[in-house]
Amino acid sequence: MAEAKAGKPIWPKASAPLVRAVLAGHSALGLAFAALIFLVCFSGTVAVLRPEVLRWETPQAPVVHEMKPEAVTTLRDEALAKYPGAHHLYIYLPTEEASRATVMIDAVEGEPLKQWTANADGHLVSEYATPWTEFLQRLHFYLHLPPTWGLIIVGLTGVALLSSLVSGVIAHPRVFRDAFHLRWGGSKRLQEADTHNRLGVWGLPFHVILSLSGALLGLSTLMIGILGMVVFNGDVNKVYNLFLAPAPIDDPRPAPLPPLEGMFAHVAQQSPEARVTSVFFEHPGETGQSVMVTGETQGRLDRGDYWVFGGDGKLLEGGHSDSTEMGNAILQGLYVLHFGTFGGWVIKIAYVLLGIALTVVTTSGVAIWLARRRDKGKAAPGWERVWTAFCWSQPPAYALAALVALTAPAISLLPVWGVVTLVAVALAALWPPRMLSRVLRAASVVLIGLVPVVHVALYSGSYTDGVAWAINGILVAAALACAATFMPLRAEAKAKPVVAPAE
Amino acid sequence: MTGAQLLTALILLAASVGAGLLLRRAWSQRSASRAGLILGAWTVLAGLLVVAVVPMGGPRGVFIAATLISVGILGVAASNLQVRPARAAADKASLAPEPSDRQSRAWRGVLRFLLAGPIGGIAAMGVAVAWTVWLPADAKTRIVAGGLVAPLLWGALMAWTLSDDKIIRATAVLLGVAVVTFGIAAIKGFG
Numbered sequence A: 001m002a003e004a005k006a007g008k009p010i011w012p013k014a015s016a017p018l019v020r021a022v023l024a025g026h027s028a029l030g031l032a033f034a035a036l037i038f039l040v041c042f043s044g045t046v047a048v049l050r051p052e053v054l055r056w057e058t059p060q061a062p063v064v065h066e067m068k069p070e071a072v073t074t075l076r077d078e079a080l081a082k083y084p085g086a087h088h089l090y091i092y093l094p095t096e097e098a099s100r101a102t103v104m105i106d107a108v109e110g111e112p113l114k115q116w117t118a119n120a121d122g123h124l125v126s127e128y129a130t131p132w133t134e135f136l137q138r139l140h141f142y143l144h145l146p147p148t149w150g151l152i153i154v155g156l157t158g159v160a161l162l163s164s165l166v167s168g169v170i171a172h173p174r175v176f177r178d179a180f181h182l183r184w185g186g187s188k189r190l191q192e193a194d195t196h197n198r199l200g201v202w203g204l205p206f207h208v209i210l211s212l213s214g215a216l217l218g219l220s221t222l223m224i225g226i227l228g229m230v231v232f233n234g235d236v237n238k239v240y241n242l243f244l245a246p247a248p249i250d251d252p253r254p255a256p257l258p259p260l261e262g263m264f265a266h267v268a269q270q271s272p273e274a275r276v277t278s279v280f281f282e283h284p285g286e287t288g289q290s291v292m293v294t295g296e297t298q299g300r301l302d303r304g305d306y307w308v309f310g311g312d313g314k315l316l317e318g319g320h321s322d323s324t325e326m327g328n329a330i331l332q333g334l335y336v337l338h339f340g341t342f343g344g345w346v347i348k349i350a351y352v353l354l355g356i357a358l359t360v361v362t363t364s365g366v367a368i369w370l371a372r373r374r375d376k377g378k379a380a381p382g383w384e385r386v387w388t389a390f391c392w393s394q395p396p397a398y399a400l401a402a403l404v405a406l407t408a409p410a411i412s413l414l415p416v417w418g419v420v421t422l423v424a425v426a427l428a429a430l431w432p433p434r435m436l437s438r439v440l441r442a443a444s445v446v447l448i449g450l451v452p453v454v455h456v457a458l459y460s461g462s463y464t465d466g467v468a469w470a471i472n473g474i475l476v477a478a479a480l481a482c483a484a485t486f487m488p489l490r491a492e493a494k495a496k497p498v499v500a501p502a503e
Numbered sequence B: 001m002t003g004a005q006l007l008t009a010l011i012l013l014a015a016s017v018g019a020g021l022l023l024r025r026a027w028s029q030r031s032a033s034r035a036g037l038i039l040g041a042w043t044v045l046a047g048l049l050v051v052a053v054v055p056m057g058g059p060r061g062v063f064i065a066a067t068l069i070s071v072g073i074l075g076v077a078a079s080n081l082q083v084r085p086a087r088a089a090a091d092k093a094s095l096a097p098e099p100s101d102r103q104s105r106a107w108r109g110v111l112r113f114l115l116a117g118p119i120g121g122i123a124a125m126g127v128a129v130a131w132t133v134w135l136p137a138d139a140k141t142r143i144v145a146g147g148l149v150a151p152l153l154w155g156a157l158m159a160w161t162l163s164d165d166k167i168i169r170a171t172a173v174l175l176g177v178a179v180v181t182f183g184i185a186a187i188k189g190f191g
Helices: A016-047 A050-057 A069-082 A131-142 A147-170 A188-202 A204-231 A237-243 A261-270 A326-339 A344-375 A381-407 A413-427 A433-459 A467-484 B003-028 B034-051 B058-079 B106-134 B139-163 B167-188
Strands: A088-092 A101-106 A114-118 A124-127 A182-184 A275-282 A290-296 A305-310 A315-321 B081-083
Touching: A016 A050, A016 A131, A016 A147, A016 A204, A016 A344, A016 A381, A016 B139, A050 A131, A050 A467, A069 A088, A069 A101, A069 A124, A069 A261, A069 A275, A131 A147, A131 A381, A131 A413, A147 A188, A147 A204, A147 B139, A182 A188, A188 A204, A188 A344, A188 B058, A204 A237, A204 A326, A204 A344, A204 B058, A204 B106, A204 B139, A204 B167, A237 B139, A261 A290, A261 A305, A326 B058, A326 B139, A344 A381, A344 B003, A344 B058, A381 A413, A381 A433, A413 A433, A433 A467, B003 B034, B003 B058, B034 B058, B106 B139, B106 B167, B139 B167
Parallel strands: A182 B081
Antiparallel strands: A088 A101, A088 A275, A101 A114, A114 A124, A275 A290, A290 A305, A305 A315
16 A cells, blocks of 8 residues: 655644653653553453353353243242252343343351352353453453452553553544554564554543553452542441442341342332343341342443342332433443443444554554664563563463363363463473464464364354354454464565654 | 443454444654554544443443453554564664663662562552541541552652662652651541
């Protein structure tokens, strides 16, 4: 494609010293957080498909389009009969996106929840596990660290990303002048700068939303703690109580389970357009029990309203949360925006593409720094090898974890992922970046390509949930995309001279 | 997503690509029509944010449009990919600004880290808590708004403290902001 002549810049001109100073800060912050930002962005990109991956891990669950209150009652009773004394039950009803019903049972405190699929009549069908989804979720939410600390670190990573976006925009005086330049294959520094800037600038709304919502969600525990300390005399529960459903007074004496029909009728009357999506039971069968019914209304940017009923089946005081109230709407909207669950498959695919873009922005940022050092005669080959190994270790590490989850679900996936990552980084001591990149990309092609093959073989292709085919298709596409990186790019016959890298 | 909404999404994507092509044309030409193309493209993009509300609903439509606009224009930028012959040496005639070389005394590095990290964070939290306490709105809205202010401000303070060479001034400002904001928040309390 012929390169066009750049027009007159319309972006306000920033002074050179300011740009240089901001670039120095942008560079320092980006380098300090590069690995964390990469981990969070890469895992977040895959985690966009978390609900679909969960269904892919359980592709033979019964298809359920609708569950009546009587069926939910049956499901509750069967679950409690199987696990008497369960502290909590979480029943998820079919939605427009997922035609299935599941129940999660908190049978023994401190142990993993028991998970079962159910049929349309509310009968338990089979126990299931989703180890890869859980591995992915824990990696993205708190990096497999203790949750409180992990969330804070991920939130802080969101702040650093947000800050990098701010400084990146200020330090980019040619933002519109270079708006469509995408030059590959010439100067390494120019190539990486073009990639970094195009993906960074045109994806900016997405990058800001993701980093801001991620920072808020991650730092919420810390912020609530500080707010409680400063204005509530250290009582953080006063802050939490504003947002959480009212808890019944703890009373473990046995009591009959409340009928659910009246609760469903109440929700239908209060919010006729809402579809009940989940029913949570707290301390079922005790005098101090409660039932939370959540109903989602299509077309809204939230996770639905909830109603909390007591053991007598009556709505508790303050038991209704309206998601259209300003505070609720913003908070829930941020959650929905962060995970891309507000626009069906179109937005999911867009989020995956933009997530890849943000991940590439991170890798190219470090690559610019490395290329700049090389240009100045201060090359850092060690860091170049480590960064190449670390980044390209993630696709095969995730794929191998998925293969282990499918074939040996009892094995913990964190060591699998960790070993692949560490081995790749260790190989950086032996091989140059080009070799590392080639070997790890080849491993990615093989391992990612194997995942759908093994999945189809395990389930003989007899899926009840069509989303399994969709995820397999995405995996095949990912393997082909990795394979495509081996294809040489054909240079244009007449290349124009380089004007300026604009990192 | 219903069939009508899917169709709307595809129209939004197509219109975004169209606006991106107008912008690219404006970028590539130094002609009299350049201003008109830029104005037209940005009008289309702004219009998409408004139009999307009708079939998609309130804020949801705006965010669906914003997401698809990014994808559409990135597609246009990708279509402009130019592959050049590989060169071993870097471009020595680069006009790009270089990051400034700053004094590298250890205490400045430590102070800069503290300013961008904990001190900036405390100052941002102070503003957020004061905002939460003083904002005239219901309790939940105030807390969520304060929650949004904190990371936004912390990010901005990080960008500032990591780029400003006058770090003693930055230290004084941040410590002052923290003391004042936590003070006025504690005085009023959460009424």
